[in-house]
Amino acid sequence: MLSLSTQAIQAEAVSPVVLAACGLGMTYRTGKFGDVVALTGVNFDIRHGELVSLVGPSGCGKSTLLRLMSGLITSSEGSLLLGGEQVRGPGPKVAVVFQAPILLPWRTILQNVLLPVEFREWPLQDYRERAFELLDTVGLADFANSYPHELSGGMQQRAGIVRALIQDPQILLMDEPFGALDAMTRERMNLDVLRIWEKSRKTIVFVTHSITESIFLSNRVFVMTSRPGKIADIIDVDLPFPRSLDLINTPVFGDYVGRVRACLQVSGDLS
Amino acid sequence: MSACSPIAGGSGASRAPVDSGGSPLRWVRAHMQWTLTPLLPLVMLAAWSLACHQFGAPAYILPSPEAVLDALRDGLARAPMDQGGLWFHAGITIYESLCGLVLGAVVGTLLGFALASFPALDRVAYPVLVAFQALPKVALAPLLIIWFGLGYNGKIYITAIITFFPLLVSAMAGTHSVESDRIDLARSCNARPMQILRKIIIPSAMPYLFAGLNVASSLAVLGAIVGEFVGARAGLGMLLIQYNQAMQTAPVFAVLIVLGLIGFLFNYAVKVAEQHYCFWAQRRRHTLRAGS
Numbered sequence: 001m002l003s004l005s006t007q008a009i010q011a012e013a014v015s016p017v018v019l020a021a022c023g024l025g026m027t028y029r030t031g032k033f034g035d036v037v038a039l040t041g042v043n044f045d046i047r048h049g050e051l052v053s054l055v056g057p058s059g060c061g062k063s064t065l066l067r068l069m070s071g072l073i074t075s076s077e078g079s080l081l082l083g084g085e086q087v088r089g090p091g092p093k094v095a096v097v098f099q100a101p102i103l104l105p106w107r108t109i110l111q112n113v114l115l116p117v118e119f120r121e122w123p124l125q126d127y128r129e130r131a132f133e134l135l136d137t138v139g140l141a142d143f144a145n146s147y148p149h150e151l152s153g154g155m156q157q158r159a160g161i162v163r164a165l166i167q168d169p170q171i172l173l174m175d176e177p178f179g180a181l182d183a184m185t186r187e188r189m190n191l192d193v194l195r196i197w198e199k200s201r202k203t204i205v206f207v208t209h210s211i212t213e214s215i216f217l218s219n220r221v222f223v224m225t226s227r228p229g230k231i232a233d234i235i236d237v238d239l240p241f242p243r244s245l246d247l248i249n250t251p252v253f254g255d256y257v258g259r260v261r262a263c264l265q266v267s268g269d270l271s
Numbered sequence: 272m273s274a275c276s277p278i279a280g281g282s283g284a285s286r287a288p289v290d291s292g293g294s295p296l297r298w299v300r301a302h303m304q305w306t307l308t309p310l311l312p313l314v315m316l317a318a319w320s321l322a323c324h325q326f327g328a329p330a331y332i333l334p335s336p337e338a339v340l341d342a343l344r345d346g347l348a349r350a351p352m353d354q355g356g357l358w359f360h361a362g363i364t365i366y367e368s369l370c371g372l373v374l375g376a377v378v379g380t381l382l383g384f385a386l387a388s389f390p391a392l393d394r395v396a397y398p399v400l401v402a403f404q405a406l407p408k409v410a411l412a413p414l415l416i417i418w419f420g421l422g423y424n425g426k427i428y429i430t431a432i433i434t435f436f437p438l439l440v441s442a443m444a445g446t447h448s449v450e451s452d453r454i455d456l457a458r459s460c461n462a463r464p465m466q467i468l469r470k471i472i473i474p475s476a477m478p479y480l481f482a483g484l485n486v487a488s489s490l491a492v493l494g495a496i497v498g499e500f501v502g503a504r505a506g507l508g509m510l511l512i513q514y515n516q517a518m519q520t521a522p523v524f525a526v527l528i529v530l531g532l533i534g535f536l537f538n539y540a541v542k543v544a545e546q547h548y549c550f551w552a553q554r555r556r557h558t559l560r561a562g563s
Contacts, residue, residue, distance in 0.1 A: 072458055090458055091461065095459070102452045104474065
């Protein structure tokens with residue numbers, strides 16, 4: 001246990017910062033109803049290869065923060081640096097797995113997975129093989145030529161993950177990707193995420209409103225609270241990898257759950 | 272109704288003995304589209320025949336079914352280029368309708384996408400277009416005949432004007448209906464606006480476009496016929512007017528039957544194309560129905 005946590009610290013010290021926020025904030029100007037502060041005073045450093053979860057109640061700005069990281073929206077205050085450069089829009093370094101799978105129903109799974117390659121005008125032929133490999137790793141190899149409606153919800157979301165991975169991003173942003181799935185599928189998908197992370201060592205930022213999921217899927221949990229949305233605390237999770245589902249039943253895991261919950265309770269979001 | 276029956280059958284297992292009792296009436300009710308639907312025109316035909324032969328309706332008001340069939344057979348027996356036959360005039364009406372439909376649909380669709388993509392253009396141009404739509408466009412037919420003469424062009428333009436609006440409206444509705452998630456997905460992959468239009472918006476709008484095309488395909492024949500009514504040298508519309516003025520009612524009926532068939536063919540062609548290009552939307556509708 002001790003050796004692993006020191007290992008983790010060493011890794012953190014060596015890895016470069018890939019994403020850094022300083023005084024980051026987002027205020028929506030709605031005109032009629034005045035300004036709505038969705039996010040304020042956010043500071044963090046995310047290092048390469050980290051597995052970070054954003055957890056918090058709905059309305060705490062965690063999706064807003066993720067959209068800022070993806071470049072789909074631009075901040076109204078502060079700075080957000082990706083590899084040392086201010087984020088000004090979407091780019092190839094970041095890929096997003098959305099809440100819904102958003103597979104286009106007129107395209108096969110393979111064609112859906114290759115959509116980002118088409119948009120970025122990369123040579124399709126080079127990526128086809130890669131797409132098959134990735135589909136194979138998530139158990140969808142036999143469904144490459146199926147249409148989305150022929151797949152279950154969990155399988156659709158796996159295809160959504162492959163569509164993000166095909167772009168080989170530095171950072172994978174996941175916006176509550178398993179919220180709509182049943183509990184058992186969700187657990188299996190969590191293991192898939194860990195497996196993908198261990199294999200690729202990509203930086204993953206995972207948004208969730210499940211405390212258990214946030215701890216299980218990260219080495220750091222950003223606990224967020226609402227009104228206005230901000231990061232209340234950052235909790236280091238010193239639990240060894242690879243992780244199995246049994247970990248969730250251990251007392252140590254329970255302690256982390258308690259800490260995250262306490263943090264949410266202090267701010268009155270969980271009372 | 273029939274799509275639900277497998278599910279209903281599963282839940283209603285206790286009713287199974289009654290169902291398998293299979294009285295003829297129940298069988299007819301279960302297969303209504305194969306039993307009662309063909310029966311309906313037969314009943315109408317019988318009533319028609321009865322009105323002619325038993326109650327002696329005069330032939331210039333209601334010709335007998337046999338007379339209409341004779342007129343139809345006579346018209347269809349002529350060579351395709353024979354100006355006294357139905358083929359020649361049907362060909363011209365189909366030509367005018369199709370050209371008008373293609374012209375109106377293409378312009379309407381393009382303008383619809385343009386209006387939906389540029390809100391400023393929408394605000395400026397849409398009120399004008401709505402005002403134009405409020406005008407009964409059939410009333411423009413005499414004017415267009417003056418402008419373009421008795422040839423095909425006038426009819427093509429009338430048809431185009433009539434079929435333009437359904438496609439404009441459905442292209443706009445289709446664009447506005449695109450889920451913002453799909454646009455976000457494309458933007459997160461650095462898609463350019465034209466790529467988003469081609470790969471996301473146009474395919475997403477397809478079911479709407481086909482709904483518009485379905486309406487427009489019926490209107491297309493109407494446009495050509497109205498144009499021919501006003502003034503033409505050939506076409507089924509002109510034929511109708513001529514037979515009508517000569518009080519030859521049986522050939523009028525024959526022309527109406529041909530017009531009905533053309534309308535049906537147009538509709539069928541749109542349905543086939545829709546099944547090919549929007550197979551995904553139909554499947555989704557089926558699963559929705561089965562799920563509800």
